[in-house]
């Protein structure tokens with residue numbers, strides 16, 4: 044009992060210590076909405092149909108400005124991803140124009156993309172990307188869900204909240220894309236758009252999504268929020284293509300270790316049974 | 321117990337042949353099997369074995385990672401992603417190594433606090449303790465350089481902030497920093513040498529661990545009573561009693577590690593490190609890995625840069641003289657009513673420093689950080705020497721066996 048009190052007291056003091064940051068956060072970005080996704084949790088897997096929809100949004104909307112250069116076209120047909128058929132993935136790759144070479148004459152040339160190619164970025168380099176976007180750089184999206192977090196201030200960004208809710212990357216992307224609004228103070232800024240989820244609240248990217256901006260083959264209604272979720276899930280897969288394999292293996296490993304540890308405990312107990320300690 | 325043990329008579333002729341020329345089997349039998357170990361060690365004593373396993377895990381996963389990693393500023397970030405995406409089970413290796421580093425530090429902090437609580441640093445274990453402190457420092461250096469290798473934003477800016485500390489050295493500071501960097505900024509040459517050193521240091525660590533265990537096997541283990549074994553009745557052979565207990569604890573510890581690796585692999589890392597290093601864009605908050613935070617807090621709580629650096633290094637080095645700061649003759653905190661409280665307050669103080677280190681050094685964080693830093697040194701320099709003289713320890717048991725019997729009697733009645 045005394046021990047319990049002691050631990051409660053410690054937990055209480057620590058909690059009190061960590062919470063004041065909530066007050067200190069002030070004008071920072073808004074916490075992302077905590078959407079729930081099918082890939083969350085120990086047994087979570089991606090929803091294939093959703094990944095395909097998300098790919099469509101990326102391809103038709105985002106790819107004009109953002110690259111996805113760490114992903115190969117072949118990944119689209121691999122298990123644990125959107126699982127397009129090989130033929131479909133080949134066709135998707137072939138739509139891209141890949142600069143290759145030099146050939147036997149020493150010339151660079153363009154050819155249709157192959158499964159083994161990486162996604163072709165819309166701009167040849169960062170400078171060109173900036174020049175095409177009023178000086179703002181559209182970041183490559185390959186790792187975007189892992190390089191952003193959705194929770195700010197107090198306990199959230201710190202300890203327990205992120206342990207059970209993840210870093211909030213995909214939630215942030217969804218909230219950001221669906222979160223464009225008018226500035227509450229009625230302010231407008233040249234070339235910038237108000238978005239409460241963005242650090243600093245003014246983002247150079249114009250709201251990329253609109254209702255029915257894409258047409259889903261599976262009949263899902265393409266609201267802005269739906270598209271935002273779908274593309275966020277697709278990007279979560281792009282950032283962590285081995286997630287399903289990881290969780291599956293993890294479950295087996297933990298199960299194995301659990302059984303092993305129980306056996307070890309029993310062995311240890313049997314060995315120690317005659318020793319007073 | 322130590323050194324030249326007598327040769328055992330082995331039955332197997334090949335073993336016997338080798339052992340009479342190089343008594344490696346005798347050594348192993350004497351030190352790893354028959355070694356007399358106090359019978360009352362609790363689970364806090366399993367962390368030494370856990371640490372040894374963690375070192376092996378880091379070595380193996382690291383060596384395989386190095387087969388696929390490219391230590392140049394242009395390619396490092398993408399080569400890590402290549403490991404994550406294209407190398408067979410590369411994601412497993414990398415998450416093992418990254419989370420392994422964190423788990424290594426969790427274990428070492430528990431191990432150190434265990435030593436502090438039970439007075440394991442006291443005579444005759446001072447050298448054992450000091451080797452431990454060197455291990456701790458070498459671990460920190462290794463982890464710091466390892467974190468630079470993926471060449472993300474936190475890699476780059478963490479390296480820049482920490483190496484820049486040396487510019488506080490009077491007169492030669494800036495030249496020292498240029499020398500460390502191999503240029504005028506953290507860049508390709510810096511990454512290259514950090515990779516080289518990150519590969520080297522774990523082997524130094526392994527050598528230090530060997531010395532650590534050697535120094536342990538001269539006096540033998542301390543134990544929760546702090547009373548040295550008086551007779552054979554107080555000890556049991558290391559094998560099978562502690563080999564099995566340690567193995568059980570190791571598997572449980574690795575389960576915690578596996579839970580992180582497989583289900584929250586980036587929880588202990590930082591999102592910004594998935595953005596490629598960019599010398600032109602400074603992240604809003606530059607934060608080192610969690611296990612450096614208490615020391616980072618101490619650094620930043622001193623207004624003067626040079627003094628801050630001195631305070632930070634002193635907070636580590638003061639551990640070296642801990643055996644001489646503690647004036648109490650009683651080892652175990654169990655029998656020290658005042659020290660016991662001080663110990664927990666000190667643990668709490670370190671946790672507070674950790675939280676402070678993760679937050680911007682401004683407003684109330686700065687004030688809390690300063691108080692906690694002050695207390696950190698107060699604990700070592702004033703309280704420990706003083707309390708040892710003032711407090712009245714509880715009566716010690718005559719022997720380990722007596723203590724064990726008293727406890728089991730109390731349980732059964």
Ligand code: HEM
Pocket residue numbers: 364365366367368369371372375428431432435438440441445448449451452453454455456525529532533536540541542543639
């Ligand atoms: C790579 C890191 C380390 C390894 C592999 C390691 C390994 C071990 C092992 C196997 C033991 C015996 C089992 C035990 O008592 O837990 C031990 C004991 C000990 N270690 Fe470490 N250790 C490491 C780091 C440290 C550090 C950083 C310190 C202190 C600053 C330290 C201080 C001690 C002390 C004082 C003992 C004797 C404890 C006792 O018997 O009461 N060790 N270590």
